[in-house]
Amino acid sequence: xxxxxxxxxxxxxxxxxxxxxxxxxxxxxxxxxxxxxxxxxxxxxxxxxxxxxxxxxxxxxxxxxxxxxxxxxxxxxxxxxxxxxxxxxxxxxxxxxxxxxxx
Amino acid sequence: xxxxxxxxxxxxxxxxxxxxxxxxxxxxxxxxxxxxxxxxxxxxxxxxxxxxxxxxxxxxxxxxxxxxxxxxxxxxxxxxxxxxxxxxxxxxxxxxxxxxxxxxxxxxxxxxxxxxxxxxxxxxxxxxxxxxxxxxxxxxxxxxxxxxxxxxxxxxxxxxxxxxxxxxxxxxxxxxxxxxxxxxxxxxxxxxxxxxxxxxxxxxxxxxxxxxxxxxxxxxxxxxxxxxxxxxxxxxxxxxxxxxxxxxxxxxxxxxxxxxxxxxxxxxxxxxxxxxxxxxxxxxxxxxxxxxxxxxxxxxxxxxxxxxxxxxxxxxxxxxxxxxxxxxxxxxxxxxxxxxxxxxxxxxxxxxxxxxxxxxxxxxxxxxx
Numbered sequence: 224x225x226x227x228x229x230x231x232x233x234x235x236x237x238x239x240x241x242x243x244x245x246x247x248x249x250x251x252x253x254x255x256x257x258x259x260x261x262x263x264x265x266x267x268x269x270x271x272x273x274x275x276x277x278x279x280x281x282x283x284x285x286x287x288x289x290x291x292x293x294x295x296x297x298x299x300x301x302x303x304x305x306x307x308x309x310x311x312x313x314x315x316x317x318x319x320x321x322x323x324x325x326x
Numbered sequence: 327x328x329x330x331x332x333x334x335x336x337x338x339x340x341x342x343x344x345x346x347x348x349x350x351x352x353x354x355x356x357x358x359x360x361x362x363x364x365x366x367x368x369x370x371x372x373x374x375x376x377x378x379x380x381x382x383x384x385x386x387x388x389x390x391x392x393x394x395x396x397x398x399x400x401x402x403x404x405x406x407x408x409x410x411x412x413x414x415x416x417x418x419x420x421x422x423x424x425x426x427x428x429x430x431x432x433x434x435x436x437x438x439x440x441x442x443x444x445x446x447x448x449x450x451x452x453x454x455x456x457x458x459x460x461x462x463x464x465x466x467x468x469x470x471x472x473x474x475x476x477x478x479x480x481x482x483x484x485x486x487x488x489x490x491x492x493x494x495x496x497x498x499x500x501x502x503x504x505x506x507x508x509x510x511x512x513x514x515x516x517x518x519x520x521x522x523x524x525x526x527x528x529x530x531x532x533x534x535x536x537x538x539x540x541x542x543x544x545x546x547x548x549x550x551x552x553x554x555x556x557x558x559x560x561x562x563x564x565x566x567x568x569x570x571x572x573x574x575x576x577x578x579x580x581x582x583x584x585x586x587x588x589x590x591x592x593x594x595x596x597x598x599x600x601x602x603x604x605x606x607x608x609x610x611x612x613x614x615x616x617x618x619x620x621x622x623x624x625x626x627x628x629x630x631x632x633x634x635x636x637x638x639x640x641x642x643x644x645x646x647x648x649x650x651x652x653x654x655x656x657x658x659x660x661x662x663x664x665x666x667x668x669x670x671x672x673x674x675x676x677x678x679x680x681x682x683x684x685x686x687x688x689x690x691x692x693x694x695x
Binding site: 240291304305 | 352365366369370371426427428431452455456459462463519521522614615616
């Protein structure tokens with residue numbers, strides 16, 4: 224079992240968007256899907272060390288801002304070159320307007 | 327000196343690891359500060375512009391091919407096929423944009439155009455996807471970037487010959503034969519993951535089959551027509567896309583981590599922008615590769631406060647490029663360093679090594695980084 228940490232306020236993330244969260248020197252990305260569900264993944268692309276929070280969220284896909292590699296952020300699945308390694312995901316939940324992720 | 331310096335461009339050479347050791351490879355590049363809300367607007371995709379432009383582009387290809395076929399045997403076929411060839415060569419810009427996955431909102435449209443354009447421009451879609459990925463990570467870093475078109479000193483005879491594809495096409499066929507035999511060409515293993523290599527071998531076999539059928543038809547019908555339509559335009563129509571592409575980085579800084587130092591933005595007319603798919607906004611494209619071609623003019627306005635003024639025309643760009651490339655034949659530390667507009671964010675030069683002259687990274691200078 225990991226530790227649940229308060230990542231951000233739910234209102235900090237627009238629908239169909241992503242924000243960066245840093246905890247204990249680790250970068251995470253927190254997403255809000257178009258249907259208002261929150262997800263969390265590692266903060267960096269698995270291809271090269273680029274922060275995903277600068278990328279584009281379309282539906283359930285995050286696109287890396289450097290080489291346009293795409294992941295399904297709900298499962299972490301890499302959707303094709305240049306990303307070949309899946310993204311690590313973390314459980315996320317909202318309690319009283321705060322988004323928690325289990326790291 | 328010249329031969330030694332040219333050797334530094336090899337991905338299998340010592341400059342590759344030296345760039346890694348010096349912290350240049352995979353380095354942090356300068357980016358203009360644009361509010362997230364605005365960036366999201368600029369990155370947003372739509373199918374309409376690329377569908378419209380692709381229908382027009384393919385329509386023009388069919389029109390001039392049809393006219394050429396109808397007029398075959400008369401001198402009127404010549405201008406028709408010249409135009410057909412030049413448009414065929416602009417598959418380069420379609421290859422580029424769809425390779426980034428930014429042309430269309432719908433993925434299979436991007437992938438379909440990418441496969442077609444890769445075949446037309448004679449680039450293996452897998453090799454060049456990874457090659458271009460590296461080009462964006464390590465733009466104009468010696469020993470790292472596999473897509474440096476104009477080196478220091480420039481290989482002028484090769485550049486001129488390549489205006490009609492005389493380097494690219496034989497190289498493409500040599501690589502197709504190597505790939506079809508289940509091997510990679512020199513340097514390719516540095517940027518193509520193992521799991522992707524089977525695609526390279528399969529595509530080479532398919533491409534060779536198509537070209538063999540084309541040549542077989544030409545022999546069977548005792549006519550050049552099949553070759554003039556397929557493959558041939560990569561030779562006789564190569565001039566235009568090379569004219570565009572050589573404006574991108576020629577004569578600019580090497581081993582820098584700021585696209586304003588190694589890339590040009592050139593104003594072009596609507597016709598050229600159509601065929602080049604707005605890649606004249608090249609500083610913008612490198613700084614934010616997520617922005618689709620049809621939003622680059624807006625991105626240009628957003629970051630112009632941080633950049634040097636754009637070149638007003640292709641002619642203006644070449645008035646600078648040609649003397650710079652000629653000067654680099656004898657002075658390989660020379661490069662074009664442009665004045666930023668007043669108030670721009672200063673050039674990002676995190677170490678003395680990133681000053682654009684691309685002096686040797688090994689030895690004392692690397693240690694100084």
